[in-house]
Amino acid sequence: PxxxxxxxxxxxxxxxxxxxxxxxxxxxxxxxxxxxxxxxxxxxxxxxxxxxxKRHSVVEVMLYDISVLGLYHPFHLHGYDFYVFDMGNFTSNDTEGNVKSILANHENKLRNGGYKNPPGKDTVLLPSGGYVILRFKxxxxxxxxxxxxxxxxxxxxxxxxxxxxxxxxxxxxxxxxxxxxxxxxxxxxxxxxxxxx
Structure with missing residues (x-):
């Protein structure tokens, strides 16, 4: 600045x-x-x-980074541990297309039992130019x-x-x-x- x-x-x-x-x-x-x-x-x-x-609901969060600065972001949630379901980098500059593709793949994995024992965390590193999907009850x-x-x-x-x-x-x-x-x-x-x- x-x-x-x-x-x-x-x-x-x-x-x-x-x-x-x-x-x-x-x-x-x-x-x-x-x-x-x-x-x-x-x-x-x-x-x-x-x-x-709402209390007792399942909360799913998708974070993604579209800045050009090359910074990683360690995100922390107070009061909870969460499960990290997916994490990666975007494959193109089409943010909307990337997000739609990642969410479609995520929903398919949820329906078909594709996630086995996702890691529990209270902090996760959001990669530069990437995404992370997490859940908590x-x-x-x-x-x-x-x-x-x-x-x-x-x-x-x-x-x-x-x-x-x-x-x-x-x-x-x-x-x-x-x-x-x-x-x-x-x-x-x-x-x-x-x-x-």
């Missing part, structure tokens, strides 16, 4: 911004996901990226961070929060007058154009 260029990391075209206090004590209007982005959102959107997950209610373990990438938005379960049913209630830790980050001195990784 330099010459007025900022660095932005995205998942599903969303650059995560951490909330000023724990998500459990925030209003739902503070969060976003792919279903509630503004209509004029074309390249990326900055918000607290929360994916709602959402049986641990709460607010769980999923992020790139390169701290700088995490700071610039390469993370999201899985909100598992219903806070009013699956978790003890938030105590009345629960304190909030507010955001003490200084405001930026200048606006920079984003540079995606």
């Amino acid at each position: 330099g010459d007025g260029v900022g660095l932005v990391s995205i998942i599903n075209n969303i650059s995560n911004v951490f909330p000023p206090s724990p998500p459990l004590s925030q209003g739902i209007s503070e969060f976003c996901n792919g279903d509630n982005l503004p209509r004029n959102c074309s390249t990326h959107y900055e918000c607290t990226h929360v994916l709602e997950v 959402a049986d641990n209610p709460g607010w769980w961070l999923f992020h790139c373990h390169i701290v700088f990438h995490m700071i610039v938005g390469m993370d999201l929060i899985f909100h598992v379960g219903n806070d009013y049913v699956d978790l003890p209630p938030v105590p009345p007058f629960f304190p909030r830790c507010y955001n003490f980050k200084p405001k930026p001195f200048f606006n920079m154009d984003p540079f995606f990784i």
